[in-house]
Amino acid sequence: MSEAEIVNECQPSFARGLWALTRRELKKWLNDPVMLVMFVLQPLIWMGLLGKSMNIGGLFSTSNINLPQQIPIPGSAILYPSGLPGVVLDGAVILQMFAEMGSSIMQNTFGVADYFSFMAVGMVSMIVITTTMFSGMSIVWDRRLGFLDKVISTPVSRAAIIFSKILNATFRAMFQATVILALAYLLGLKLSSTFTPLNLLGVYAAIFLLGVGLSSVFIAFSIRSTRMERPMQFVSLITMPLMFASNTFFPTKLMPDWMQAIARVNPLTYLTDAVRQLTILPTDSSALLVDFTYLGLFAAVLATAGIVLAWKYLTR
Numbered sequence: 001m002s003e004a005e006i007v008n009e010c011q012p013s014f015a016r017g018l019w020a021l022t023r024r025e026l027k028k029w030l031n032d033p034v035m036l037v038m039f040v041l042q043p044l045i046w047m048g049l050l051g052k053s054m055n056i057g058g059l060f061s062t063s064n065i066n067l068p069q070q071i072p073i074p075g076s077a078i079l080y081p082s083g084l085p086g087v088v089l090d091g092a093v094i095l096q097m098f099a100e101m102g103s104s105i106m107q108n109t110f111g112v113a114d115y116f117s118f119m120a121v122g123m124v125s126m127i128v129i130t131t132t133m134f135s136g137m138s139i140v141w142d143r144r145l146g147f148l149d150k151v152i153s154t155p156v157s158r159a160a161i162i163f164s165k166i167l168n169a170t171f172r173a174m175f176q177a178t179v180i181l182a183l184a185y186l187l188g189l190k191l192s193s194t195f196t197p198l199n200l201l202g203v204y205a206a207i208f209l210l211g212v213g214l215s216s217v218f219i220a221f222s223i224r225s226t227r228m229e230r231p232m233q234f235v236s237l238i239t240m241p242l243m244f245a246s247n248t249f250f251p252t253k254l255m256p257d258w259m260q261a262i263a264r265v266n267p268l269t270y271l272t273d274a275v276r277q278l279t280i281l282p283t284d285s286s287a288l289l290v291d292f293t294y295l296g297l298f299a300a301v302l303a304t305a306g307i308v309l310a311w312k313y314l315t316r
Contacts, residue, residue: 017156021164022171025138029172039131039172040179043123047116047184054115109251112190117280120184122248124177124207124275125268129239131173132211135165136218136231143226158310165219166303170211174204181279192280199278202288206274209295210267216299216306223313247272270294 029036103113110118142148151161181189181203222231245259246252246268252260263269274291277283 014157014160017160018163018167021151021156021160022167025164025168026171029168039127039176040183042130043126043176043180044183046126047120047123047180047187050119054119109254111276111281114188114190116188117184117190118276119249120180120187120189121276121279122272123180123184124203125210125246125248125272126243127176127180128173128207128210128271129214129242129268131176132169132214133218133231133235133239135169135215136222136234137228138165138168139219140222140225140228140231144228152314158314159307161314162216162219162306162310163303166212166215166306169215170208173211174207177203177207190280192282194283195279199283202278203275206271206278206292206295209292209299210271212299213267213295213302216302220302220306220309223309242266242268267295267298270298 106113106115112118139148142151148161152158178200185191218231218235221234225231241262243249245262246266247263248268252263252269255263270291274288274295277288277291
């Protein structure tokens with residue numbers, strides 16, 4: 001073996017180290033089917049129970065409004081029983097007006113005529129954040145088991161160690177999002193007329209960008225920790241605010257002004273909007289460009305920060 005080959009064996013390439021560590025992470029996940037089922041079951045329960053039970057369109061249903069068959073209104077020669085003048089309107093006509101008004105309100109508020117489609121697509125963002133948050137816990141667990149010390153002792157790049165965690169989380173999120181969208185379609189998700197199978201590539205790209213950014217955040221916060229409680233507390237602190245201060249479950253335009261300001265810088269808002277543009281809403285190219293620009297910058301900045309922190313703090 002030549003000297004160059006020996007050096008190459010002792011200093012494996014970034015790609016080889018990244019692939020080996022990413023494959024290990026994915027094998028751990030695939031070898032735990034219970035965890036896989038739980039990750040899919042949680043958003044499925046949210047869709048089935050919350051998405052279907054919150055039948056907002058039902059508020060405008062004719063069966064939810066009780067009106068008499070004839071409604072007297074002042075201003076005509078026809079008399080009330082009291083002797084006051086009035087006209088008579090057909091109650092069935094008014095109910096039909098309410099039903100049509102309800103459909104218009106739903107369309108103007110959510111962009112779709114049913115809340116389930118709006119909320120089911122929001123589950124993709126929930127999947128991404130619940131999957132990526134375990135990347136930080138994973139690195140703490142590797143440290144406690146001693147595996148991280150062994151990897152750091154090898155010539156594998158520290159950036160590869162970080163990116164293996166990031167890629168594991170993003171690949172898992174993309175797979176689970178596919179399952180959730182398929183189940184949502186079976187439960188009644190209504191796709192837009194502009195949807196094509198190629199739009200799924202855009203959905204995966206948006207999930208990948210947010211997955212890279214969020215995984216970097218969770219890893220950076222947990223990189224020096226030796227206790228599992230620290231990343232868990234951080235996750236519980238930011239997960240709910242990230243989800244509810246975005247358009248995951250409700251349109252941001254109807255939120256209070258101070259919450260709209262938070263939603264405008266919340267990366268989940270841009271992922272959810274991008275996925276909705278590509279699935280249930282007519283595609284708006286300018287809005288989609290804004291979404292991907294923000295997600296791209298978010299991923300680039302935080303991934304860079306993760307690499308810097310890895311070189312500085314990823315020690316034995």
